[in-house]
Amino acid sequence: QKEVEQNSGPLSVPEGAIASLNCTYSDRGSQSFFWYRQYSGKSPELIMFIYSNGDKEDGRFTAQLNKASQYVSLLIRDSQPSDSATYLCAVIAGGGNKLTFGTGTQLKVEL
Amino acid sequence: GAVVSQHPSWVICKSGTSVKIECRSLDFQATTMFWYRQFPKQSLMLMATSNEGSKATYEQGVEKDKFLINHASLTLSTLTVTSAHPEDSSFYICSAPRTGDEKLFFGSGTQLSVL
Numbered sequence: 306q307k308e309v310e311q312n313s314g315p316l317s318v319p320e321g322a323i324a325s326l327n328c329t330y331s332d333r334g335s336q337s338f339f340w341y342r343q344y345s346g347k348s349p350e351l352i353m354f355i356y357s358n359g360d361k362e363d364g365r366f367t368a369q370l371n372k373a374s375q376y377v378s379l380l381i382r383d384s385q386p387s388d389s390a391t392y393l394c395a396v397i398a399g400g401g402n403k404l405t406f407g408t409g410t411q412l413k414v415e416l
Numbered sequence: 417g418a419v420v421s422q423h424p425s426w427v428i429c430k431s432g433t434s435v436k437i438e439c440r441s442l443d444f445q446a447t448t449m450f451w452y453r454q455f456p457k458q459s460l461m462l463m464a465t466s467n468e469g470s471k472a473t474y475e476q477g478v479e480k481d482k483f484l485i486n487h488a489s490l491t492l493s494t495l496t497v498t499s500a501h502p503e504d505s506s507f508y509i510c511s512a513p514r515t516g517d518e519k520l521f522f523g524s525g526t527q528l529s530v531l
Contacts, residue, residue, distance in 0.1 A: 339519075346527070347524070348523060348525040349460070349522050350522070351519060351520070351521070354519060393459065395520075402513050402520075403450070404450070404462070404511075404520055405462075406459045406460045407459060408458065
């Protein structure tokens with residue numbers, strides 16, 4: 306079992322819709338959870354981070370964490386074509402600062 | 417936001433040569449830096465953790481004699497790919513956790529192509 310799992314996609318949504326990206330992790334001791342956006346040929350850019358169960362909102366982005374079920378999700382409201390990218394879920398296990406990345410989900414926002 | 421600078425952005429070299437990649441934290445000190453490698457359509461794979469003033473910690477399967485890491489100051493880490501071969505062609509990315517909140521910031525990456 307991979308430590309951090311994501312559906313590779315592509316996930317296609319129409320412009321203006323809500324995009325929902327999901328991620329599961331295997332280490333129950335994980336404490337910190339991050340979502341990065343990566344455009345082709347570029348390095349990842351931090352979008353959201355979440356440490357506690359529940360929802361965390363930042364503009365059009367909402368991160369949701371459920372530690373009991375070991376999943377973290379990212380919702381993108383009012384999706385724009387510029388949101389088209391690969392979204393990487395990353396997790397830090399308890400006690401360290403080493404990020405483990407999922408394989409990423411490719412999002413395509415269509416006009 | 418915090419800035420991590422990485423150079424060069426891309427490099428093309430002949431097989432057998434060595435390539436050095438620099439990673440600098442511009443507005444914070446980084447006692448730790450991470451080096452990742454990413455092949456096309458794959459996720460980032462951690463290669464090694466660079467520690468200021470001490471030896472780097474390499475992930476399983478990464479050859480420490482081939483990928484030399486030096487972290488001589490609190491703002492600079494270098495990765496040298498020695499005797500590069502075509503299979504070393506990849507996107508190399510450094511990152512550093514910002515002191516205080518430990519959020520990880522990435523350099524812009526280096527695309528290495530070995531002919």
